[in-house]
Amino acid sequence: MQKIELTDKKLKNNQRVRWSIETGKKGPVVVLFVGIHGNEPAGTKAVDQIADKLRSDSRKLIGAVYAISGNIQALDMGVRYIDTDLNRLWELFQNRRTATNQNGTSKAVEYGESLEIKETLEEILKKHKKSATDFVFADLHTTSSQSCAFILLNDTLSNREIARKFPVPQILGIEENIHGTLLSYINNLGYKAIGFEAGAHEDELSVERSEAFLWLLLHNCGVLVLGESEKSNFEGTIQAHDGVPDTYYEVLYHKRVEDPRKFQMITGFQNFDPISKGIPLAYEFDKLIKAPEDGRIFMPLYQNVGHDGFLIVRAVSPVWLELSSFLRKSSVHNYLKYLPGVSVNNERSYIVNLHVARFLVKDIFHLFGYRVSKIDEDTLICYKR
Numbered sequence: 001m002q003k004i005e006l007t008d009k010k011l012k013n014n015q016r017v018r019w020s021i022e023t024g025k026k027g028p029v030v031v032l033f034v035g036i037h038g039n040e041p042a043g044t045k046a047v048d049q050i051a052d053k054l055r056s057d058s059r060k061l062i063g064a065v066y067a068i069s070g071n072i073q074a075l076d077m078g079v080r081y082i083d084t085d086l087n088r089l090w091e092l093f094q095n096r097r098t099a100t101n102q103n104g105t106s107k108a109v110e111y112g113e114s115l116e117i118k119e120t121l122e123e124i125l126k127k128h129k130k131s132a133t134d135f136v137f138a139d140l141h142t143t144s145s146q147s148c149a150f151i152l153l154n155d156t157l158s159n160r161e162i163a164r165k166f167p168v169p170q171i172l173g174i175e176e177n178i179h180g181t182l183l184s185y186i187n188n189l190g191y192k193a194i195g196f197e198a199g200a201h202e203d204e205l206s207v208e209r210s211e212a213f214l215w216l217l218l219h220n221c222g223v224l225v226l227g228e229s230e231k232s233n234f235e236g237t238i239q240a241h242d243g244v245p246d247t248y249y250e251v252l253y254h255k256r257v258e259d260p261r262k263f264q265m266i267t268g269f270q271n272f273d274p275i276s277k278g279i280p281l282a283y284e285f286d287k288l289i290k291a292p293e294d295g296r297i298f299m300p301l302y303q304n305v306g307h308d309g310f311l312i313v314r315a316v317s318p319v320w321l322e323l324s325s326f327l328r329k330s331s332v333h334n335y336l337k338y339l340p341g342v343s344v345n346n347e348r349s350y351i352v353n354l355h356v357a358r359f360l361v362k363d364i365f366h367l368f369g370y371r372v373s374k375i376d377e378d379t380l381i382c383y384k385r
């Protein structure tokens with residue numbers, strides 16, 4: 001029988017840790033986040049379901065597993081967030097800015113929540129620093145539109161290595177469009193982190209898929225071993241329908257929304273539906289918005305909170321993936337600084353002058369594993385992930 005604590009008394013932050021497994025054996029440490037958005041209960045149900053099953057499971061486990069609650073106050077109220085999106089504020093810590101006002105009071109409920117999550121994370125890292133063979137983080141979400149399951153990842157080779165073991169579509173490079181996510185924060189600390197999106201918020205299937213993902217994650221990380229038939233059952237549960245190949249996709253376009261109350265997606269779009277350039281997608285301030293590119297619609301906003309109206313994604317060619325994997329392991333990237341218009345910013349980033357470097361800049365830096373952001377119309381900054 002496994003030792004599964006409902007809360008971990010050894011971590012001082014009891015409420016944040018829903019449950020934990022500590023086998024005391026050297027091995028992988030898997031940290032699961034659920035309910036970072038309070039209106040996405042599927043992940044919380046799934047982690048609790050798997051804990052119940054593991055309690056009576058005789059399988060041998062190694063390493064440790066933690067299930068961490070995200071936005072506890074928003075979860076209680078069943079809303080996405082109280083004051084601000086808990087999955088958009090993690091750049092604060094990267095920029096070493098403070099989450100509190102000068103008098104020490106919190107600006108928003110979510111700043112307090114993020115500080116507690118950060119402390120919990122640091123405690124787990126510290127506690128298992130010597131015994132962990134690997135740290136893997138996963139963040140469980142659902143979408144406002146109907147959707148098959150998919151994985152979101154920042155495009156690093158180590159994230160790809162974890163993510164590609166799941167037979168679902170994988171979206172690369174979301175961090176260039178959506179900033180301040182928990183996943184980016186953890187990646188920047190140097191750990192593997194992937195996001196699993198299970199389907200629509202209130203769909204029972206989203207709970208089933210989340211649980212199947214968790215079993216597969218524990219298996220793929222080496223915490224436990226699934227039998228062949230169990231494994232293929234779980235893979236069957238998360239697999240997308242034939243219309244959405246389980247390959248890698250890149251983000252081509254991101255429609256940002258200033259005021260979600262003035263934005264209305266045209267009804268009927270499901271995540272990953274193919275769209276062609278020019279078709280009507282949404283209204284903003286009563287003005288029609290048409291698709292600026294061919295591709296697939298991604299995360300259309302069907303709730304009146306959040307600032308990401310929709311994205312457009314397109315499958316990435318397998319040749320690009322192979323090439324990028326080869327180049328990132330090579331020393332060719334030392335020569336990037338000799339490209340026209342490229343200058344060294346610091347040891348992890350380059351500045352690109354678009355007046356000089358006009359063509360394929362983004363593509364070249366993506367190949368080498370850089371995150372590309374715009375500073376202004378004429379300048380890009382490219383960070384090594």
Ligand SMILES: [Zn+2]
Nearest residue numbers: 037040141142
């Ligand atoms: Zn979410």
